[in-house]
Amino acid sequence: MRQRRVKNLDEKLTALSSHVIENPESYRGRWREVFGNDNPIYLELGCGKGKFISTHAAKYPKRNFIGAEGQPTVILRALEKAEALGGNNLFFICGFIRDVRAYFAPGELAGVYLNFSDPWPKSKHGRRRLTYHEKLTAYTEVMREGGFIEIKTDNEGLFEFTLEEIEAAALRTIEMTRDLHAEETVIENLDARDITTEYEDKFVGTGKNINYVKVQG
Numbered sequence: 236m237r238q239r240r241v242k243n244l245d246e247k248l249t250a251l252s253s254h255v256i257e258n259p260e261s262y263r264g265r266w267r268e269v270f271g272n273d274n275p276i277y278l279e280l281g282c283g284k285g286k287f288i289s290t291h292a293a294k295y296p297k298r299n300f301i302g303a304e305g306q307p308t309v310i311l312r313a314l315e316k317a318e319a320l321g322g323n324n325l326f327f328i329c330g331f332i333r334d335v336r337a338y339f340a341p342g343e344l345a346g347v348y349l350n351f352s353d354p355w356p357k358s359k360h361g362r363r364r365l366t367y368h369e370k371l372t373a374y375t376e377v378m379r380e381g382g383f384i385e386i387k388t389d390n391e392g393l394f395e396f397t398l399e400e401i402e403a404a405a406l407r408t409i410e411m412t413r414d415l416h417a418e419e420t421v422i423e424n425l426d427a428r429d430i431t432t433e434y435e436d437k438f439v440g441t442g443k444n445i446n447y448v449k450v451q452g
């Protein structure tokens with residue numbers, strides 16, 4: 236996501252710091268303490284400006300959400316949305332997550348969302364893609380029984396790669412479409428179509444098809 240200069244960025248981030256979890260690795264195995272309840276916890280990795288995750292948090296007050304985003308100027312917009320929302324079921328990790336297992340214990344998450352992840356188009360960078368099979372396996376390792384991974388992307392190359400990696404990780408495909416927003420597409424998980432991201436809105440606006448797949452371990 237393109238970074239724009241933001242005036243007084245540090246002051247603005249500090250003012251919204253109640254939505255950010257400092258030292259997130261220290262909460263490994265005890266994220267329920269952050270939320271103060273046993274509701275299921277969902278992670279969006281690379282949440283960008285936070286439209287998707289904050290819409291989920293508003294729609295599902297009995298679910299907990301964590302957005303992770305490595306770019307401070309981008310996450311600022313997500314924090315502003317959380318502030319406007321005012322609930323207590325949405326927090327953010329400000330940083331690039333390399334291995335989810337350093338942040339979450341086995342069984343701690345109910346789902347992982349990967350929306351419009353960076354494609355890393357050079358083949359030598361395949362391991363950096365968030366859908367590389369070792370990363371997919373890592374997500375399932377921190378997921379409870381019945382947990383899922385949902386992936387949306389405009390990028391055809393990344394989607395083909397992802398489908399291969401899903402197979403390599405021996406995950407089960409629950410739903411898949413190459414045109415999520417087409418009128419004729421029938422999809423069981425209506426949230427996948429109804430709750431969009433900033434990137435998605437941009438691509439859908441230009442008529443670009445959106446690829447979607449939901450898998451389980």
Ligand SMILES: C[S@@+](CC[C@H](N)C(=O)[O-])C[C@H]1O[C@@H](n2cnc3c(N)ncnc32)[C@H](O)[C@@H]1O
Nearest residue numbers: 236281283303304305331332350351432433434
């Ligand atoms: C192309 S943008 C998409 C943002 C948002 N999901 C959307 O659809 O509007 C991908 C974002 O993921 C973030 N990102 C990439 N790898 C990440 C990681 N390992 N941990 C946290 N954020 C990451 C990038 O900084 C970037 O803002």
